[in-house]
Amino acid sequence: MADVHSLTLFRAQPERSQALGAHLLDLAAVAVHDEGCLDYRVFQGSEDNDVWVVQARWISVAAQDDHFNQPHTLAFLDELPKLADEVDLYPLAPKKPTAEL
Template sequence: MSEHTNLAQMRAKPGRSEALGAALQSLVAPSRDEPGCIIYQVHQSTEDPALWMVYEVWQSADDLGDHFTLPHMQAFVASVPELVDGDLDLKSFTRVGPTA
């Protein structure tokens, strides 16, 4: 079993940055309570307040996959078209070395 890390970047639609930030923040507590969640953080760009990033680390690919099926994630995905300008930029990584 190896850790899986996701980095998701997204740009809020004009005038929707605050709403996108609130929607992202609403995912933190329930995501952190999920089995296998190691880290779940929301970040906002210091240079562009419309640019947001979610940094998440999971114990396994299965835990991450389960995460996307839960009601809080499904509700967020349904809100993406009204909040996000363009596509989500989602990158996945697997840790390959020992922990620090």
């Protein structure tokens, strides 16, 4: 079974970028320990500081779904309307093997 990859793009509300980033980093610090998490990274736009991206990789769809039902994720989702104007989740399917670096 292939790993489950996703990108989630967030656009912070005006004057809320630092708060959104802090919440995303707090979430990431816990999410990396969720069962089935293979990778969980937070990025900030280098040209637009209001853009934030979460790159995640899970062992299975069930593991990803379980993450979305964890108390720490649900707490973040409760705060999200106060932090971001736009949120887009993109499930991704790898098309070739990942090169080992």
